[in-house]
Amino acid sequence: ETGVTQSPTHLIKTRGQQVTLRCSSQSGHNTVSWYQQALGQGPQFIFQYYREEENGRGNFPPRFSGLQFPNYSSELNVNALELDDSALYLCASSESSGGARAGELFFGEGSRLTVL
Amino acid sequence: AQSVTQPDIHITVSEGASLELRCNYSYGATPYLFWYVQSPGQGLQLLLKYFSGDTLVQGIKGFEAEFKRSQSSFNLRKPSVHWSDAAEYFCAVAPRSNDYKLSFGAGTTVTVRA
Numbered sequence: 684e685t686g687v688t689q690s691p692t693h694l695i696k697t698r699g700q701q702v703t704l705r706c707s708s709q710s711g712h713n714t715v716s717w718y719q720q721a722l723g724q725g726p727q728f729i730f731q732y733y734r735e736e737e738n739g740r741g742n743f744p745p746r747f748s749g750l751q752f753p754n755y756s757s758e759l760n761v762n763a764l765e766l767d768d769s770a771l772y773l774c775a776s777s778e779s780s781g782g783a784r785a786g787e788l789f790f791g792e793g794s795r796l797t798v799l
Numbered sequence: 800a801q802s803v804t805q806p807d808i809h810i811t812v813s814e815g816a817s818l819e820l821r822c823n824y825s826y827g828a829t830p831y832l833f834w835y836v837q838s839p840g841q842g843l844q845l846l847l848k849y850f851s852g853d854t855l856v857q858g859i860k861g862f863e864a865e866f867k868r869s870q871s872s873f874n875l876r877k878p879s880v881h882w883s884d885a886a887e888y889f890c891a892v893a894p895r896s897n898d899y900k901l902s903f904g905a906g907t908t909v910t911v912r913a
Contacts (some may be wrong), residue, residue, distance in 0.1 A: 687842065716899065725803075725889050725903030726843070739900055773843065777899075785850075785898035786833050786891070790842035 687791035689774050695797045701762045704794045706774030708755040714738070715757040716788060717749060718773040726773055732757055761796075769798045801826050803892055805904035812880050813912050820875040820907050822890030830892040832873040833901065834864055838886040846888075849873060860884070885911045 688707045696702050708715055714733045718726035728741035732751035746762040755776070761768055772795075775788035802825045812818050824830065832849040847858025854866040864875045873890060890904040 714899070718901075718903075723905070725891075725905050726901075728900050728902070731899050739897060741900065775843075786831050786848055786893050786901060787845055788843070788901070790835075790844070792840065792842045 687774055687776050687789050689772075689791035689794050691794055692792070693795045693797075695799060696764050697799050698764055698766060700764050700798075701760065702764060702796060704759040704761075704772050704774075704796070706757045706759070706776075706791060708757070708776035709789045712776035712778055712789065713755050714777045715751055715755065716775045716777070717757070717759045718775065719743075720771040720773055720793070721767075722770070729759070764798045766798050769796060771795050801830075801892070801894070801902060803890055803902055803904035805888075805890055805907050807907045808905070809908045809910070811910045811912060814882055815879050818875075818877045818880045818884070818909065820888050820890075820909070822873045822875065822904060824871050824873065824890075824892050826871075826892060826894070828895070829868060830894050831898055832864075832866060833891040833893070834858065834862070834873075834875045835889045835891060835903075836860075836886045837889065837906075843889065846875070880909075880911055882911045882913070885909055 690705045716731040717729040720726040730740040731738045735751045748760045750758045771793040773793045775790045804823045834846040835843045837843045849866045887906045889906045891901045893901045
């Protein structure tokens with residue numbers, strides 16, 4: 684069974700640039716969530732995708748956007764990068780949205796973004 | 800506003816000693832409750848969760864947690880820690896109406912000394 688994989692693991696960008704982060708879901712999972720984890724803080728929910736549609740969103744501006752593909756892999760795009768976007772971005776997959784498996788997220792190791 | 804508080808930023812414990820990590824939440828109604836662990840170089844891993852029923856929940860790696868409604872707490876315990884338990888631990892909650900949207904506490908870092 685293949686776990687959640689994310690790429691790239693580390694990247695450096697400058698203010699105003701755009702970034703795309705990628706995530707491959709665990710086999711059999713059709714739901715993907717993205718979280719932002721700033722240094723010394725817990726992860727914050729960005730959004731979730733289920734069957735290629737955004738299923739819910741946290742308190743993040745529209746310059747944070749995403750995609751989910753038919754194979755359930757996903758992308759997180761961030762436009763007009765700001766210094767405060769520097770963080771570890773975590774992707775998590777799950778079997779479905781809600782029900783008995785609610786909250787049972789399988790996380791990747793994350794993509795560490797540094798904005799200079 | 801909903802919130803999750805982990806009062807202890809860092810705890811040091813001797814190998815073989817017991818461990819308790821505190822978690823308090825502020826919510827309109829009892830949410831779903833979770834504990835996740837983040838080890839260096841690894842993704843977050845679910846230790847246990849509480850939905851309903853028995854307030855003492857057993858998880859993986861010998862961990863357990865107790866839900867106390869009157870105290871809005873969900874504390875994590877382990878009777879005897881191993882060096883491999885050194886990690887960062889996160890308490891998380893999710894509203895029953897939007898159970899995919901986890902809110903995490905700031906985490907507690909556990910150091911295990913020999």
